[in-house]
Amino acid sequence: MPVGPLEILLVFMVFLILGPRRIANLFRSLGTGVHDFVETLGRSKDKEELPEKDDEDKH
Numbered sequence: 001m002p003v004g005p006l007e008i009l010l011v012f013m014v015f016l017i018l019g020p021r022r023i024a025n026l027f028r029s030l031g032t033g034v035h036d037f038v039e040t041l042g043r044s045k046d047k048e049e050l051p052e053k054d055d056e057d058k059h
Contacts, residue, residue: 017025 018026
């Protein structure tokens with residue numbers, strides 16, 4: 001799907017309106033949010049994979 005001149009103009013206008021500082025902050029916040037989300041998913045998988053020692057001690 002090729003990018004047409006209308007899409008390029010729209011992206012240029014957004015950059016022009018928001019400015020470089022706000023665009024950088026937006027992408028930094030987005031990256032931090034994605035990183036935290038993936039890290040949280042990794043922690044929940046680690047908890048599921050580890051066997052619980054309390055159940056083994058009771059038997």
